Amino acid sequence: xxxxxxxxxxxxxxxxxxxxxxxxxxxxxxxxxxxxxxxxxxxxxxxxxxxxxxxxxxxxxxxxxxxxxxxxxxxxxxxxxxxxxxxxxxxxxxxxxxxxxxxxxxxxxxxxxxxxxxxxxxxxxxxxxxxxxxxxxxxxxxxxxxxxxxxxxxxxxxxxxxxxxxxxxxxxxxxxxxxxxxxxxxxxxxxxxxxxxxxxxxxxxxxxxxxxxxxxxxxxxxxxxxxxxxxxxxxxxxxxxxxxxxxxxxxxxxxxxxxxxxxxxxxxxxxxxxxxxxxxxxxxxxxxxxxxxxxxxxxxxxxxxxxxxxxxxxxxxxxxxxxxxxxxxxxxxxxxxxxxxxxxxxxxxxxxxxxxxxxxxxxxxxxxxxxxxxxxxxxxxxxxxxxxxxxxxxxxxxxxxxxxxxxxxxxxxxxxxxxxxxxxxxxxxxxxxxxxxxxxxxxxxxxxxxxxxxxxxxxxxxxxxxxxxxxxxxxxxxxxxxxxxxxxxxxxxxxxxxxxxxxx
Amino acid sequence: xxxxxxxxxxxxxxxxxxxxxxxxxxxxxxxxxxxxxxxxxxxxxxxxxxxxxxxxxxxxxxxxxxxxxxxxxxxxxxxxxxxxxxxxxxxxxxxxxxxxxxxxxxxxxxxxxxxxxxxxxxxxxxxxxxxxxxxxxxxxxxxxxxxx
Numbered sequence: 001x002x003x004x005x006x007x008x009x010x011x012x013x014x015x016x017x018x019x020x021x022x023x024x025x026x027x028x029x030x031x032x033x034x035x036x037x038x039x040x041x042x043x044x045x046x047x048x049x050x051x052x053x054x055x056x057x058x059x060x061x062x063x064x065x066x067x068x069x070x071x072x073x074x075x076x077x078x079x080x081x082x083x084x085x086x087x088x089x090x091x092x093x094x095x096x097x098x099x100x101x102x103x104x105x106x107x108x109x110x111x112x113x114x115x116x117x118x119x120x121x122x123x124x125x126x127x128x129x130x131x132x133x134x135x136x137x138x139x140x141x142x143x144x145x146x147x148x149x150x151x152x153x154x155x156x157x158x159x160x161x162x163x164x165x166x167x168x169x170x171x172x173x174x175x176x177x178x179x180x181x182x183x184x185x186x187x188x189x190x191x192x193x194x195x196x197x198x199x200x201x202x203x204x205x206x207x208x209x210x211x212x213x214x215x216x217x218x219x220x221x222x223x224x225x226x227x228x229x230x231x232x233x234x235x236x237x238x239x240x241x242x243x244x245x246x247x248x249x250x251x252x253x254x255x256x257x258x259x260x261x262x263x264x265x266x267x268x269x270x271x272x273x274x275x276x277x278x279x280x281x282x283x284x285x286x287x288x289x290x291x292x293x294x295x296x297x298x299x300x301x302x303x304x305x306x307x308x309x310x311x312x313x314x315x316x317x318x319x320x321x322x323x324x325x326x327x328x329x330x331x332x333x334x335x336x337x338x339x340x341x342x343x344x345x346x347x348x349x350x351x352x353x354x355x356x357x358x359x360x361x362x363x364x365x366x367x368x369x370x371x372x373x374x375x376x377x378x379x380x381x382x383x384x385x386x387x388x389x390x391x392x393x394x395x396x397x398x399x400x401x402x403x404x405x406x407x408x409x410x411x412x413x414x415x416x417x418x419x420x421x422x423x424x425x426x427x428x429x430x431x432x433x434x435x436x437x438x439x440x441x442x443x444x445x446x447x448x449x450x451x452x453x454x455x456x457x458x459x460x461x462x463x464x465x466x467x468x469x470x471x472x473x474x475x476x477x478x479x480x481x482x483x484x485x486x487x488x489x490x491x492x493x494x495x496x497x498x499x500x501x502x503x504x
Numbered sequence: 505x506x507x508x509x510x511x512x513x514x515x516x517x518x519x520x521x522x523x524x525x526x527x528x529x530x531x532x533x534x535x536x537x538x539x540x541x542x543x544x545x546x547x548x549x550x551x552x553x554x555x556x557x558x559x560x561x562x563x564x565x566x567x568x569x570x571x572x573x574x575x576x577x578x579x580x581x582x583x584x585x586x587x588x589x590x591x592x593x594x595x596x597x598x599x600x601x602x603x604x605x606x607x608x609x610x611x612x613x614x615x616x617x618x619x620x621x622x623x624x625x626x627x628x629x630x631x632x633x634x635x636x637x638x639x640x641x642x643x644x645x646x647x648x649x650x651x652x
Contacts, residue, residue, distance in 0.1 A: 168511075171518050171557035178525055178550045185543040190533055192543055193525070216583065223579035223613050390614035394607040395629045397583065401590040401606070402637055414591030418584045425580055429573040430514035448546045460539025 003129055010357030014365055019059050019358065026063035027366045030070020031374065035078045035381045036392075040088070041071035042435065043218050045332050046210035047396070049339070050403040057340035058355050062362040064333055069121065069312045069363070072272070073370050076113040076305055077381050081106070089272045089308040092280045096293060096300030103296050108242045110378060112301045114371055116254040120306030121367040123258030124265065124313030129360060131266060131314070132349065135321040139346035142322070145454035145464050149471035151324055151447045153478045154268035158327065159436055160485040172432050176440020177447070179204055186445070187452060199412040206335045208404050208413045209441060212420025213434040215400045220425045225389045246298055253283050253299040257306030265311030268318050268326035272311035279307035313363055320344050320356060324443070328435035331442035508570025515562025519555045526551025578613040586610035598646040599638055603630045 013019060033044040044067050052060035075090035080097030093113060100109035142150075155177075159169030182193045183203030194200040242250075257279040264275040283303040284293045293300050316333075318326045323345040325331040337344055342352070349356050374381075404413045424434050458464035465471045529548040536542025586606040593602035607626045614622075637643045 165561070167557055167560040168514075171515075171554060171561060174550055174554045174557060175518065175521065178522075178547060178554060181547045181550070187541075188534070188543045190543040192533060192547060193528070216587065220576065220580045220583045223583065224576055224615055388616075390611065390616055391625065393583075393614075394586070394610040394625060395632070397586055397610050398590065398603050398606060398629060398633055401587055401594075402633070402643075405594065406643060411591045411594055414594070415588055418587040418591065421587065422580070422584055427514070429575060430510035432514055451546070452541045455538055456540060460537060462538065 003133065006353065006357045007129070007361065009353065010359075010361030011365075013058075013354050013358040014062065014361040019062060019362070020365070022055065022059040022063040023066050023362045023366050024369060026066020027070035027073075027370050028373070030067035030072075031074035031077075031370065031381065032384065033067070034071035034074020034076075034090075035384055036074075036387075040214070040218070041068050042210075042329060042332070043214040044071065045329065046207070046214045047399060047403060049207045049210060049332070049336060050406050052336050052339065053407060057337060057342055058358050060336055060340070061333065061355065061359055062366075064336055065316070065359060065362065066366045068329055068333075069309060069366065070370060072305075072309055072312055073114065073117055073374055074381065076117065076301075077110065077374070077378065080109050080113060080301070089276050089312075090305070091273075092276045092304040093301055095280065096295075096297045099294065099296035100298070100301070105296065108246055108298070109301055111242050111375075112246070112250055112298050113305045114374055116250060116257065116302035116306040117309045118367050118371045119254045120258040120261055120309035121313055121363060123255070123306070124262050124310035125360060125363050127262035127266070127310070127314050128317055128363075131317050132321050132356070135317060136346045136349045139322050142346070142470060143454070143468060144450040144457065145468050146470040146474070147322075147324070148447055148450040148454055149465055149474035149478070150268070150322070151443050151450070153474045153481070154318075154324060154326060155440060155443060155447075156478050156481050157268060158439055160481050166485045166489060168432055169436050172427070172434070172436040173440040176437040176442075177444040179209070179437070180441045180444020181448070186449065197412075199410055199416075203445075204441070205404070205407065205413055205416065206332075206339070206442070207407050208416045209420055210332060210335075210438060211400050211404055212417045213424040213438060215396065216417060216421030217424035217428050217434065219393045219396060220421070221428065222389055223393060249298050250302040253279075253303035254306040256282060256286075257303035258310040261307030261310030262314045264307075265314035266317040266326075268324060272308040272315065275311040276304035276308040279303040309367075316359070320348060320359075321346060323348075324446070325439065328439045331439045335442055508565035508568050510573045511565035511570060512562050515558045515560070515565065517558070519558030519562065522551045522554030522556075522558055524551070526555065576613075582609055582613045594645070596650060598648045598650065600630055600634055600647050601649045603633045 014023065029044060029048075030041065033041065045064050048064060048067065052064070055063070072089055076093050076097070079090040079094040080101060083094045083098040097109045097113065100106070155173045156170070159173050160166050180203070182200055184191055184194075184201055191201065257275075260279050260282065261272065261275040264278065265272060280293075280300055280303060283297075283299045284290050287293065287297070287299060315326055315330055318324050319330045319334055321344075323334070323343055325334045334344065342348075342355075400417060401414050404417050405411065407413065427434055427437070454464055455462070465475050526548050529544040529551060533544030533547070534542035535544045535548065586609040589609055590602045590606040593605055597605065604626050607629045608622060611622045611625055634647060638645060638647050
């Protein structure tokens with residue numbers, strides 16, 4: 001199937017009413033949770049996992065993806081209007097978006113965010129289509145050793161890049177891998193760490209783990225939130241229209257942000273938060289008058305928003321073509337597919353074209369919907385910002401319980417959510433990342449299987465990881481990343497010591 | 505002297521988990537060889553790695569001041585209790601009873617005094633839950649408490 005045939009086929013598939021409705025549901029729900037501070041895309045996708053049992057895998061993936069990129073739009077709205085980043089990806093947008101609001105350019109700021117988000121997603125879709133075709137051909141050359149090495153690189157990258165402390169991030173990944181061992185060992189049939197509980201034979205329930213770590217822990221952390229009383233002016237459609245000068249200023253930052261986001265989104269372990277920060281830094285560097293940044297520069301909104309939306313889409317490249325999730329949200333998506341018995345990989349493009357092309361087309365349709373829907377609906381989102389959290393969270397908890405119960409009909413899982421929630425809350429208190437734990441949990445069984453297979457094929461010779469060229473590249477990159485982060489830690493400590501000496 | 509307590513406690517807890525997992529895997533499961541790994545191999549290595557990483561987190565934290573963690577024990581207890589109540593209550597109290605009880609318990613730590621809004625919230629969410637899950641989605645659940 002050529003690209004154009006695929007795209008047409010995908011559009012036809014995604015426009016079927018039974019699929020389109022889930023796309024709409026996903027993006028609307030995503031915008032909603034993106035606007036609400038305190039609940040992120042992670043929690044929303046965890047809450048929706050049980051729903052995916054009842055619909056087709058294609059519709060499920062399209063809906064969950066819609067939540068993901070919809071949350072980026074919603075996050076931008078909250079960032080700009082209230083300087084409350086609804087999602088970490090949009091934290092940068094507040095830096096220049098909120099000053100624009102203070103200047104009375106609210107409408108233009110929102111327009112810039114929406115338009116550049118849309119442009120970024122179009123760039124992301126183009127890159128996704130190009131890369132996916134090429135990668136899924138290349139991926140047929142991948143052996144077990146290459147897969148294992150690549151996944152380990154992804155885990156190391158995720159725990160080194162963008163986290164303050166490497167040891168903490170890597171500890172969470174390791175804990176996740178260890179939790180992934182619970183249940184029946186595939187190779188030998190031995191029950192590991194089940195302690196006689198039949199409920200644990202299939203391993204720890206992904207839905208319970210995700211809900212406990214994200215849903216429950218986030219609720220606990222936000223219960224004491226005071227009610228928000230922001231007064232936001234009504235924005236007429238006319239006031240959203242930007243001046244010609246604004247449009248000209250937005251053009252290049254949007255393109256640069258989209259390119260940057262597409263690149264970093266496709267790399268495992270980096271993701272959209274990093275790319276929006278990088279785009280902001282880049283725009284400030286290339287700007288002719290960098291002192292305008294932080295005081296309402298439209299480039300500071302357009303670049304990062306374009307970058308994080310592009311990254312949100314190209315993040316699907318490793319997930320769909322190699323079956324390896326690059327970040328925790330993709331790990332949840334992969335989990336949703338595995339629930340349906342689908343293991344994404346290089347063959348998926350051929351074997352399930354409706355899944356791949358349908359998803360690609362739904363990205364376009366969903367983003368277009370967001371653009372059309374959100375401009376007139378901004379008033380509603382703003383009103384929602386004022387719903388006190390205390391009215392929402394008891395309902396969220398009940399939905400968490402019923403959602404996890406509906407998966408297997410076991411009250412054991414509900415109590416497990418409470419236990420996991422307690423652990424997740426304590427981890428979050430000590431600033432350990434639960435998202436990395438989840439990434440490790442999903443990748444754990446894949447890594448173990450491929451590691452064992454690789455060593456079985458090589459008759460126990462660990463040199464296989466350096467002899468195969470693909471895996472050798474990944475191993476070298478992993479070691480380089482480790483050394484780099486060790487060097488950074490050493491430099492930080494030296495600087496801190498120098499500061500203390502100066503202070504003394 | 506002030507220490508970075510969150511990192512110390514977190515690191516040591518992870519070390520303990522790692523050691524337990526490693527010890528359990530060594531004692532109970534077959535390690536196998538590198539060529540034919542047994543079920544114990546991967547968890548034993550991971551446990552040892554986790555124990556080491558826990559120490560790497562905890563030891564440097566002994567000598568530095570850290571940010572005190574902002575604990576919200578009341579919220580945590582109420583939220584977790586409401587989930588446990590729902591879990592144990594569902595078979596006995598029915599959907600309506602379990603929902604009402606857990607909503608009420610969950611709303612206790614909210615920063616708004618008064619009982620009226622809590623009762624209203626309880627009734628509203630219970631109604632909504634019964635309508636959506638029992639009437640709408642037809643989940644097979646007992647709705648009302650079982651009489652002894």
